[in-house]
Amino acid sequence: MTETSVAKQRANISETFDHRPGPSRQNATGGRWSSLIATNAAIAIGSRIHGSKSEIYVNGMCVELSRNKTSCPSIVIVNGEPKFSEGREVLQNPTVVLETVANDVDPLGRAEKLEGYLALPSIKECLLVRSDQMRIEHYARQNAKQWLYKIYDERDDVISIDTLNCKVSVAEIYAKVDVKLSGLSSKAIN
Numbered sequence: 001m002t003e004t005s006v007a008k009q010r011a012n013i014s015e016t017f018d019h020r021p022g023p024s025r026q027n028a029t030g031g032r033w034s035s036l037i038a039t040n041a042a043i044a045i046g047s048r049i050h051g052s053k054s055e056i057y058v059n060g061m062c063v064e065l066s067r068n069k070t071s072c073p074s075i076v077i078v079n080g081e082p083k084f085s086e087g088r089e090v091l092q093n094p095t096v097v098l099e100t101v102a103n104d105v106d107p108l109g110r111a112e113k114l115e116g117y118l119a120l121p122s123i124k125e126c127l128l129v130r131s132d133q134m135r136i137e138h139y140a141r142q143n144a145k146q147w148l149y150k151i152y153d154e155r156d157d158v159i160s161i162d163t164l165n166c167k168v169s170v171a172e173i174y175a176k177v178d179v180k181l182s183g184l185s186s187k188a189i190n
Helices: 003-012 028-049 107-119
Strands: 054-058 062-066 069-071 075-079 096-101 125-130 136-143 146-152 158-161 166-169
Touching: 028 054, 028 075, 028 096, 028 166, 062 107, 069 107, 096 107, 107 125, 107 136, 125 158
Parallel strands: 096 125
Antiparallel strands: 054 075, 062 069, 075 096, 125 136, 136 146, 158 166
């Protein structure tokens, strides 16, 4: 598939959260840190799931949230055989989604996107990684209507991505990223 055909397919998608008109969702600094976070996470997770039946996609794999809505998260992992929409490179069965977000992102759009991820039956875990501070929100599916929510905001914290049978430290994800510590502590929450 050529770059031109992929671009045409993306242009035909009714609504894609990450390609909305208007100002860019991140400034140049946010883009740098978001890219580095995605790279760090992909290396850390990828090295642990190497040899498994999982596939990891970084920056550019769109996920179908509903019939006419897609999103292109920072990292998408599918455990098993990937399924794509007919004639398009849009993944229909993501297992784990990792999205880098900044504080300046539209909160309503962010909430709608999160709800879209959590509504997909194939998604077992969703991680929202802040690029402007050290904070990772981890949603792990317990059953059809219940999610376990954890916050990681210290370098020594270790995230257990049980669906993939791997653990990743916050320090690995934020390696070489210039972020401030979270203003709130997660000790009382987790």
